[in-house]
Amino acid sequence: MDPRYCAQDVVRCALCRDAVAPLYCNVCHTHLCKDCVEKHFSDKSKVHNVVPLEQFLSTDFENKREVLRSDLQELEKYIYPKYQESAAIIKTQKTDQLKHSQKLTSELIKQGEALHRAINAIIQKKQAEIDAMNDQHLAAIEKQEDETNKALHDIKQVIQDLKSLLDTSDVGLVSKYRSRIKDFRKLPVKLKISLPNFLPQEINREELLKHIGSLSPLSIKTEVQDYTVPFPRAESSPPARPLLDVPRLITEIPTTGYDGLYNVSCLSEEEIWTSGNNNIMEVYNLKGEVLESVRTKSGYGPQDIAVIQSGGLVYADYHDSSIYLVSGTQIQTGLKLLGKKSKTKTLITLRGWRPHGLCSTASGNLLVIINSDDKIQTKVVRYSGSTEKQTIQWDDQGKPLYSSSGLLNYKYLSENRNLDICVSDYRARALVVVSAAGKLRFRYTGPPSTPRESFYPRGITTDSQANILISDYNNHRIHIIDQNGQFLSFIHNCGLQCPNGLCVDSQDKLFVAEEDTGKVKKLQYYQ
Numbered sequence: 001m002d003p004r005y006c007a008q009d010v011v012r013c014a015l016c017r018d019a020v021a022p023l024y025c026n027v028c029h030t031h032l033c034k035d036c037v038e039k040h041f042s043d044k045s046k047v048h049n050v051v052p053l054e055q056f057l058s059t060d061f062e063n064k065r066e067v068l069r070s071d072l073q074e075l076e077k078y079i080y081p082k083y084q085e086s087a088a089i090i091k092t093q094k095t096d097q098l099k100h101s102q103k104l105t106s107e108l109i110k111q112g113e114a115l116h117r118a119i120n121a122i123i124q125k126k127q128a129e130i131d132a133m134n135d136q137h138l139a140a141i142e143k144q145e146d147e148t149n150k151a152l153h154d155i156k157q158v159i160q161d162l163k164s165l166l167d168t169s170d171v172g173l174v175s176k177y178r179s180r181i182k183d184f185r186k187l188p189v190k191l192k193i194s195l196p197n198f199l200p201q202e203i204n205r206e207e208l209l210k211h212i213g214s215l216s217p218l219s220i221k222t223e224v225q226d227y228t229v230p231f232p233r234a235e236s237s238p239p240a241r242p243l244l245d246v247p248r249l250i251t252e253i254p255t256t257g258y259d260g261l262y263n264v265s266c267l268s269e270e271e272i273w274t275s276g277n278n279n280i281m282e283v284y285n286l287k288g289e290v291l292e293s294v295r296t297k298s299g300y301g302p303q304d305i306a307v308i309q310s311g312g313l314v315y316a317d318y319h320d321s322s323i324y325l326v327s328g329t330q331i332q333t334g335l336k337l338l339g340k341k342s343k344t345k346t347l348i349t350l351r352g353w354r355p356h357g358l359c360s361t362a363s364g365n366l367l368v369i370i371n372s373d374d375k376i377q378t379k380v381v382r383y384s385g386s387t388e389k390q391t392i393q394w395d396d397q398g399k400p401l402y403s404s405s406g407l408l409n410y411k412y413l414s415e416n417r418n419l420d421i422c423v424s425d426y427r428a429r430a431l432v433v434v435s436a437a438g439k440l441r442f443r444y445t446g447p448p449s450t451p452r453e454s455f456y457p458r459g460i461t462t463d464s465q466a467n468i469l470i471s472d473y474n475n476h477r478i479h480i481i482d483q484n485g486q487f488l489s490f491i492h493n494c495g496l497q498c499p500n501g502l503c504v505d506s507q508d509k510l511f512v513a514e515e516d517t518g519k520v521k522k523l524q525y526y527q
Contacts, residue, residue: 084437316355
């Protein structure tokens with residue numbers, strides 16, 4: 001017996017319950033001894049298939065191993081990276097939560113200070129009113145005091161004069177006397193003053209809260225993410241497709257709207273979006289006919305374009321730091337008026353950052369590579385709609401994954417079939433590939449036989465085989481590498497000149513945008 005099974009318990013016959021069962025019926029899933037096989041076959045309701053137990057166990061063992069391999073592949077290539085991505089997002093959320101809490105506290109303190117300033121200003125105004133009334137009141141009292149004191153002095157003097165006159169016999173003095181009693185009969189004016197009162201209002205906490213402001217409620221939702229495995233199970237994995245020794249030019253599409261053609265993105269096998277050095281993005285068919293034209297909102301040329309799952313177009317506008325969505329296009333044969341059918345709306349507005357390359361992911365997210373306005377930092381950000389979900393900027397040693405801004409700062413990116421994020425960094429002369437969780441997998445700087453300084457990566461795309469294609473702009477060729485960074489082949493025929501933007505359609509046909517000639521070439525590179 002195979003040593004793999006020697007440690008397991010002895011299996012008994014399911015019919016006689018006594019003898020060792022060296023046989024197994026694949027139809028009835030029943031263990032049998034040799035003596036009971038004939039009895040088992042007497043049941044004519046089924047077509048039995050009795051095989052040696054070792055054969056059944058061996059087959060079952062291999063089937064289970066195949067399941068193990070499939071599970072391992074799915075866990076390693078999709079589920080584990082997804083959990084890594086989730087862990088990275090949670091880490092970012094914790095940092096963002098702290099920053100947001102600090103922001104709320106700062107805003108609350110500012111509001112409190114503003115309310116204190118407003119209250120102090122009101123109190124100071126009321127105090128000024130009290131001081132003014134006090135001065136007015138005091139002035140009136142002092143005036144009355146002065147008049148009364150003067151009258152008292154005069155009355156006292158008259159009393160003394162009268163006493164002196166009564167004591168004298170001088171007829172002349174007495175004859176000169178003039179009575180002032182009539183003046184003094186006007187008694188002192190009595191001030192009637194209505195003193196002001198302060199009537200404090202009861203503080204209404206609800207009204208006070210309105211002036212302070214309110215906090216929106218905290219909402220915490222747990223979303224269960226169901227997924228469809230983005231790669232076939234091991235048991236049905238297709239064989240690797242062989243590359244052509246000499247890639248073939250299928251067709252050549254001349255574009256007339258650009259002095260410099262930069263970007264291309266597949267709408268279908270027959271239509272492509274293009275953009276270049278002006279403010280118009282156009283859809284061409286394989287005949288070179290313009291099917292749709294859309295102007296950018298800013299009036300400047302887009303930095304990059306990408307077709308999303310809904311068929312809409314997103315484009316990055318470096319000049320106004322925004323990502324726009326063009327939707328509602330209705331492709332028809334023949335030239336149409338600019339923007340007649342399409343609608344453009346702002347999807348993302350960046351603050352302190354500017355977008356470079358972008359791409360749509362298998363999960364419907366948007367990956368954008370951006371650099372800071374101060375031209376010091378560069379990072380990749382994952383967006384779900386307009387919500388930031390993930391930031392990728394540093395390696396495990398805390399060093400930048402991507403070069404900072406500067407001259408010739410061309411950067412494009414693509415998501416691979418295995419969910420890796422691939423960024424072509426022209427300034428660093430490298431292709432930087434990280435996992436979905438943002439962990440650095442490898443840097444490609446050209447095949448071993450090629451010096452790094454001679455690699456000029458620009459446009460980038462990936463295909464159904466998880467191979468990565470990078471346009472080598474100055475060398476007029478395209479590199480094909482596998483998902484692990486191993487060099488496979490060059491595409492350096494078909495008259496390529498300054499290849500820039502790249503995309504592949506659902507049949508793995510490659511579209512190449514040539515910057516200087518303004519042509520789009522459709523190539524076949526698989527057999």
